[in-house]
Amino acid sequence: MTAQFTNDDLAALLRAQPQARFIDVLLADLNGVFRGKRVPLHEAASLWSGGFLLPGSMFALDVLGGTIQETGFGFDEGDADRSCLPIPGTLLPTPWRADEGVAQVQVTMHDHDGAPFFGDPRHVLASVLDRFRALRLTPVIAIELEFYLLDPERTAEGRVQPPRSPELRRREARPQINSMANLNEYSALLADIATACETQRVPAGTVLAEYGPAQYEVNLRHAPDALLACDQATRFKRLVCGVASRHGMQATFMPKPYEDCAGSGAHIHVSLLDESGHNIFASEDPAGDERLRHAIGGLAATMADAMLVFAPTANSYRRFRTEAYVPLTPSWGLNNRGVALRVPVSTPENRRVEHRVAGADANPYLLAAAVLAGIHHGLVRRLDPGPPLTGNAYRGHEATLPLTWPEAALAFEHSAFVREYLGEKFQHLFLTTRRGELRAFETRITRLEYEWYV
DSSP: OOOOOOHHHHHHHHHHOTTOOEEEEEEEOTTSOEEEEEEEGGGGGGGGGTOOEEEGGGGSBOTTSOBOGGGSSSGGGTTOEEEEEEOTTOOEEOGGGGGGTEEEEEEEEBOTTSSBOTTOHHHHHHHHHHHHHHTTOEEEEEEEEEEEEEOSSOOTTSOOOOOBOTTTOOBOOSOOTTOHHHHHHTHHHHHHHHHHHHHTTOOEEEEEEOSSTTEEEEEEOOBSOHHHHHHHHHHHHHHHHHHHHHTTOEEEOOSOSSTTSOOOBEEEEEEEEOTTSOBTTOOSSTTOOHHHHHHHHHHHHHTTTTHHHHSOSTGGGGGOOTTSSOOSSOOEEESOTTSSEEEOSOOGGGOOEEEOOOBTTSOHHHHHHHHHHHHHHHHHHTOOOOSOOOSOSSTTOOOOSOOSHHHHHHHHHTOHHHHHHHOHHHHHHHHHHHHHHHHHHHTOOOHHHHHHHO
């Protein structure tokens, strides 16, 4: 078991970052949090020979890094190590750590027999992509990620607060969608994020100021390689936090940091190419042809089953409020941001579906896996989503998605769809970690309980 690596890869790194002395080896866990080690550059050869080891319990962690022992990957197996191999193209400079000589590489885990480890979300996505290869189709995806900039200093009540803007030293407190003034206020930081994206081969496109104070959205350009797109999305989240820290701020992809402000989502756009490179959703009809509707039908039919992937934490469910641009039903429509599955305005050859349910805390690999699985499910079963919704997607439409953490976990547990597409062992692993975190969360007594009940 080896991964391809040449002296050219190292030479390219040293040309971009001559002072590199260390490599941060990064493995994205179930929560999308990077785990790993820092390796001296002169020991890097072991990475490409299968000699870099991490325990399987990396995929049995809650968001705080505690091992959920019920998964069987803690003491039950002696916290056993498994080999991790670099992902091609991810040996890259780390601009916000350049003065410390730190570069980075992303890895994926393999089992004791050399096979892909079932608990690694990247392998879960790869298994879903195999189904599309059997249909001779290639998914093209683009991910939009929203995040907040925060002041590292908390309020007297212990809550987060917007940073003081670099130029005017003021705290923005009101919604200002698409504000150019807010973009200009943080222009230097956003420019450094753009530079870091270029250095780390993350294809960042449009940047816009979102509704919340110091909230931004960055659109990552579409790629006909879903694994690559998710590698880039996980890198993007890390680099945003790293660059923000260098500017004396904190960045968060927490879905709902403020009670009375917009949440942060992760929207994913999907189209499908046939063997000739033609988009099979292309149509003069803005609603697409029957294959687009079948894909939407599959996404709608499986949305509740996969809600635990789209909303994996306690805070995820704070986003789901009426008329908050967060869907409460598996609805679809044309050029309508209130629905769950939106067909944006586009040219016929760019016809696609936008999945608008997930929070920014969703693991990009699992998000893509669940969305693409839903599309495949609809295509092979020729599911009909019904007529598109028009007008207000909230008024007169009762919420039907699981909108609490326990409900989503129950739907995930009993889902034949999840078991078929993500794998029975992964279904159990992910469910166990989420429920373990839920139990820990429910033991905490909050400040609000003291205010209400003492």
